[in-house]
Amino acid sequence: MGRPPKFERQHAIVAARDLFWAQGFQHTTVSELIIAMGIQRSSFYNSFKSRESVFREAILDYKSITPDRALLDVRNGDAIGAAFTVFFKALCKFVINNGKGRGCFASNMLSEMGNRSDDTALLIKQLFKGQLVNYTRLIQIAVEQGELPDDTQTGALALEIAMFQVGMNTHSKIHNNEETLWACARLFLKQNGLLDEQNTLH
Structure with a gap:
């Protein structure tokens, strides 16, 4: 059984959402997301797979509020x-x-x-x-x-x-x-x- 990610997923998604919101999707890089979300690169790819999947979670989270x-x-x-x-x-x-x-x-x-x-x-x-x-x-x-x-x-x-x-x-x-x-x-x-x-x- 894999180790649980060492970050709070919702906090990370909100941070990603705010970065996308400020810069747009095209101008936001994976490296910038990793810094904003406060996670390791390995955690990013293990938990979210891609910039696109982070964005999908971020926009759905936004629509929920x-x-x-x-x-x-x-x-x-x-x-x-x-x-x-x-x-x-x-x-x-x-x-x-x-x-x-x-x-x-x-x-x-x-x-x-x-x-x-x-x-x-x-x-x-x-x-x-x-x-x-x-x-x-x-x-x-x-x-x-x-x-x-x-x-x-x-x-x-x-x-x-x-x-x-x-x-x-x-x-x-x-x-x-x-x-x-x-x-x-x-x-x-x-x-x-x-x-x-x-x-x-x-």
Whole structure:
């Protein structure tokens, strides 16, 4: 039986995530990862095998803490406008507190890898496609519940929300202020009939 690795895996993944976030995937080397993660080269290859496998763990770990994960739990009968309002308020806070002027890790990686077709790039694309599927589901529920008009183009509105989210994450690198981001998100939600005024007060 092999010896257990002499490091805390989660701490190492977070350190790797922050390095990828700051430098991008292409500009981050294995040697830099080893230093940032605080592990030996042998431990790196025994535990993670490659830079790509570290990145996959890092991006999945990141997605597990982002505010949009809560939207996966929204079901029929839940107020969809309220769910999106709470989500965007949380996103504005998250991207400022965690992004530190770097924007969104996942959005940054989509911009970097969007024109590639390797397994790492495909993972990023799958994450965003899955998000779009969920947003389409939520918009359809909103239509069925009378929160949005019957003639709402569900797929188009879902894509518009996803595109606005990526754009807001990108602009947070410049407009690194939670109130500014929320003012834009609030207007966007209101224009699309998804703003729940009651939840803007919390």
